[in-house]
Amino acid sequence: MWFVTQRKLLLTLAIGVVGSxxxxxxxxxLPFGIDFTGGSLTEVVYEERPEQGSVAVxxxxxxxxxxxxxxxxxxxxxxxxxxxxxxxxxxxxxxVSAAVVSIGVGGEVTRFTSVGPVIGAELKDKAxxxxxxxSLIIVLYVAYAFAGVSYPVGSWTxxxxxxxxxxxxxxxxxAAMALLGYFTGVEIDVLFVMALLAVLGYSVNDTIVVxxxxxxxxxxxxxxxxxxxxxxxxxxxxxxxxxxxxxFAEIVGMSIDQTLVRSLNTSATTLxxxxxxxxxxxxxxxxxxxxxxxGVIAGTYSSICVANPLLVYIxxxxxxxxxxxKIS
Amino acid sequence: xxxxxxxxxxxxxxxxxxxxxxxAAALIILAVFFVYANATGxxxxxxxxxxxxxxxxxxxxxxADMTDIDPLEIDALMDVLREVIEVRVNKLxxxxxxxxxxxxxIVAETPSxxxxxxxxxxxxxxxxxxxxxxxxxxxxxxxxxxxxNTSNTLDGVSVTTSxxxxxxxxxxxxxxxxxxxxxxxxxxxxxxxxxxxxxATLEFTSGQGGQIANEPIVSIVFNDEGGRLFExxxxxxxxxxxxxxxxxxxxxxxxxxxxxxxGRAVISGGFTPDEARELAQNLNFGALPVPIALASTxxxxxxxxxxxxxxxxxxxxxxxxxxxFFMLVWYRVYGVVAxxxxxxxxxxxxxxxxxxxxxxxAAGLAGFVLSLGMAVDANVLVFERLKEELRAxxxxxxxxxxxxxxxxxxxxxxxITSILSAVVLFWFGTSIVKGFALVFGLGVIVSMFSAVVIxxxxxxxLPDIDLGVPSxxxxxxxxxxxxx
Numbered sequence: 001m002w003f004v005t006q007r008k009l010l011l012t013l014a015i016g017v018v019g020s021x022x023x024x025x026x027x028x029x030l031p032f033g034i035d036f037t038g039g040s041l042t043e044v045v046y047e048e049r050p051e052q053g054s055v056a057v058x059x060x061x062x063x064x065x066x067x068x069x070x071x072x073x074x075x076x077x078x079x080x081x082x083x084x085x086x087x088x089x090x091x092x093x094x095x096v097s098a099a100v101v102s103i104g105v106g107g108e109v110t111r112f113t114s115v116g117p118v119i120g121a122e123l124k125d126k127a128x129x130x131x132x133x134x135s136l137i138i139v140l141y142v143a144y145a146f147a148g149v150s151y152p153v154g155s156w157t158x159x160x161x162x163x164x165x166x167x168x169x170x171x172x173x174x175a176a177m178a179l180l181g182y183f184t185g186v187e188i189d190v191l192f193v194m195a196l197l198a199v200l201g202y203s204v205n206d207t208i209v210v211x212x213x214x215x216x217x218x219x220x221x222x223x224x225x226x227x228x229x230x231x232x233x234x235x236x237x238x239x240x241x242x243x244x245x246x247x248f249a250e251i252v253g254m255s256i257d258q259t260l261v262r263s264l265n266t267s268a269t270t271l272x273x274x275x276x277x278x279x280x281x282x283x284x285x286x287x288x289x290x291x292x293x294x295g296v297i298a299g300t301y302s303s304i305c306v307a308n309p310l311l312v313y314i315x316x317x318x319x320x321x322x323x324x325x326k327i328s
Numbered sequence: 329x330x331x332x333x334x335x336x337x338x339x340x341x342x343x344x345x346x347x348x349x350x351x352a353a354a355l356i357i358l359a360v361f362f363v364y365a366n367a368t369g370x371x372x373x374x375x376x377x378x379x380x381x382x383x384x385x386x387x388x389x390x391x392a393d394m395t396d397i398d399p400l401e402i403d404a405l406m407d408v409l410r411e412v413i414e415v416r417v418n419k420l421x422x423x424x425x426x427x428x429x430x431x432x433x434i435v436a437e438t439p440s441x442x443x444x445x446x447x448x449x450x451x452x453x454x455x456x457x458x459x460x461x462x463x464x465x466x467x468x469x470x471x472x473x474x475x476x477n478t479s480n481t482l483d484g485v486s487v488t489t490s491x492x493x494x495x496x497x498x499x500x501x502x503x504x505x506x507x508x509x510x511x512x513x514x515x516x517x518x519x520x521x522x523x524x525x526x527x528a529t530l531e532f533t534s535g536q537g538g539q540i541a542n543e544p545i546v547s548i549v550f551n552d553e554g555g556r557l558f559e560x561x562x563x564x565x566x567x568x569x570x571x572x573x574x575x576x577x578x579x580x581x582x583x584x585x586x587x588x589x590x591g592r593a594v595i596s597g598g599f600t601p602d603e604a605r606e607l608a609q610n611l612n613f614g615a616l617p618v619p620i621a622l623a624s625t626x627x628x629x630x631x632x633x634x635x636x637x638x639x640x641x642x643x644x645x646x647x648x649x650x651x652x653f654f655m656l657v658w659y660r661v662y663g664v665v666a667x668x669x670x671x672x673x674x675x676x677x678x679x680x681x682x683x684x685x686x687x688x689x690a691a692g693l694a695g696f697v698l699s700l701g702m703a704v705d706a707n708v709l710v711f712e713r714l715k716e717e718l719r720a721x722x723x724x725x726x727x728x729x730x731x732x733x734x735x736x737x738x739x740x741x742x743x744i745t746s747i748l749s750a751v752v753l754f755w756f757g758t759s760i761v762k763g764f765a766l767v768f769g770l771g772v773i774v775s776m777f778s779a780v781v782i783x784x785x786x787x788x789x790l791p792d793i794d795l796g797v798p799s800x801x802x803x804x805x806x807x808x809x810x811x812x
Binding site: 111114118138198208265 | 635705
């Protein structure tokens with residue numbers, strides 16, 4: 001019940017969090033990597049890593065324009081550099097890899113990626129469209145699945161709130177990414193988009209499970225009254241109106257309590273899987289796992305502390321509009 | 329009497345449930361065996377298909393220039409392009425190379441067409457890029473007289489064509505136009521390109537009819553379709569000049585004196601014998617129908633790839649262990665059910681990875697590890713519902729059945745939205761995203777299946793006990809730490 005009675009506080013908190021996340025993203029900017037901006041990435045590994053300065057001198061001679069040079073690897077024999085440059089031509093690539101390989105003992109280029117600016121821009125478009133389309137489909141489906149319980153809030157409201165929760169859940173990891181990018185120089189790659197999409201799926205699933213319980217309890221605690229209405233064209237039809245036998249806020253509060261353990265347990269199992277991925281999964285998927293962990297926590301939090309308080313808040317305003325009495 | 333029947337029904341349904349449970353268990357064991365045999369076998373029919381980032385190798389993306397090409401022709405041209413490049417790539421001797429074409433997504437402002445070359449195990453792309461770069465681009469274009477009249481570049485160039493040879497080839501003895509003329513673009517595409525090429529041979533001019541003797545030329549033969557096209561072009565444009573471009577450079581522009589049938593033409597342009605021989609060779613391996621440019625490359629070293637794979641598997645094993653521990657502590661006997669169900673999920677997924685086959689990438693593996701955590705969700709939902717029914721005083725079996733039917737709507741709605749998301753992702757994505765979407769979508773469907781089939785069957789097979797009365801089983805069934 002606490003989650004419902006404290007709804008004003010929780011909603012204010014959520015608005016504050018989302019607001020500061022937006023601000024954070026706006027101020028720090030998102031560190032889009034070469035997958036999106038186009039450019040080249042060369043990873044070189046040595047048995048013994050040479051001085052960063054000497055590599056920089058070598059790169060300066062290549063006339064590559066602005067580039068970034070970052071140390072990678074902590075294990076002896078896996079240490080090296082990641083060099084980010086503009087989109088390199090084949091000749092430039094050969095020159096750069098020859099240069100960096102020659103400078104250290106056992107130098108080897110383990111990874112080279114070059115993305116043309118067109119492909120990068122297209123990926124950005126695709127990611128935006130995919131997220132938008134997935135959101136749209138979710139609203140439609142949720143509105144459809146909750147069509148049976150349109151009192152005291154319309155079934156579209158459930159869909160709408162699912163999206164609000166979703167925005168909350170996506171914006172928090174994105175802000176975390178902006179922070180990570182600012183402080184550690186990590187860049188956004190395709191994996192980040194996948195992590196966001198997975199968060200999106202998780203968030204919706206979690207919100208729906210609580211709403212499902214609300215739906216079930218609503219059906220249990222309502223009485224139906226059927227009235228005959230005569231249409232303008234003279235046809236008679238039946239109209240059902242419902243009265244709740246329990247205040248809506250209480251029904252929602254009860255539903256949260258009933259699904260609380262499940263919500264926490266599912267996020268716990270998902271989190272332990274992600275922790276395993278973070279610790280043992282290697283550097284490639286480290287950020288992916290971290291972003292997902294943040295997203296899963298945000299998703300669990302929002303399904304309990306954002307979606308349902310918002311549901312009660314909207315129901316209350318609906319009822320206030322039609323009747324002066326409060327429902328809780 | 330009535331009592332007797334009820335007992336027999338319970339007994340027979342109990343037998344039935346045992347039977348189902350045995351079959352479910354047998355299927356899981358079979359799946360595990362299948363995965364094990366295929367993953368460890370030397371020449372298994374269904375090995376795991378590893379993506380380039382795990383196996384190590386190179387991924388090249390070429391962009392095809394389709395400006396001024398009839399949109400209806402594009403698909404056919406891309407097919408020709410793929411075939412030509414495939415021949416080239418096969419020359420490199422890389423096993424299991426893949427060449428495919430891809431169209432940019434429908435949301436892109438201008439559609440672009442790409443050719444993707446995947447070379448497992450190749451970490452030095454120089455050789456591959458060079459080999460593919462050797463593919464000549466051959467185009468035949470008509471000179472636009474209107475444009476030509478305004479420029480005097482061609483003044484004084486005399487063209488003689490000889491039709492004395494039986495093959496009625498366009499014999500070329502003219503002079504290549506200055507490159508400044510190209511800038512005005514006085515050329516009209518004819519649609520006749522290297523795509524219609526059948527073969528090319530090195531020849532030397534005979535020196536008849538005022539030709540320079542022994543000049544190396546490349547004689548080309550068109551295929552049937554190309555021959556017909558060539559005839560049509562020469563018939564309709566008799567008296568005009570036909571320009572021959574190689575890799576975007578004008579080689580020669582002989583005058584068409586008469587319609588030419590038989591589908592033969594000659595490329596000349598002041599070659600040295602070696603140049604002409606190489607060109608003939610390269611043309612024989614196929615010529616590009618449209619210009620292509622390297623748009624992106626990606627190379628992953630083999631050691632980095634195997635490292636990623638190892639990390640991914642380790643993460644999966646630990647993830648499974650952590651989840652199992654959690655479920656066991658929290659749900660006891662039901663936790664065991666969830667673990668068996670999760671093992672079923674994993675083995676079914678692995679079998680599907682092998683059979684479909686799903687190309688495994690680092691992203692796909694990460695998605696799979698994530699899905700382990702989410703796959704037990706259906707179990708958690710059922711067990712929580714079951715716990716409520718047990719508290720309400722139901723016997724364990726009835727509680728399980730009830731818990732299942734009550735949890736179903738949540739499982740269904742939650743998973744359908746996930747499946748819809750996966751479909752959108754698959755539809756939109758590039759190959760990497762597609763792989764992830766496939767793993768994600770399959771994961772959702774299979775986890776639903778394992779919850780419905782495995783978890784339910786096992787729950788029905790467990791002995792039916794009444795948790796209201798003291799029993800030695802009770803503490804194993806007691807789920808959750810909080811009793812109400």
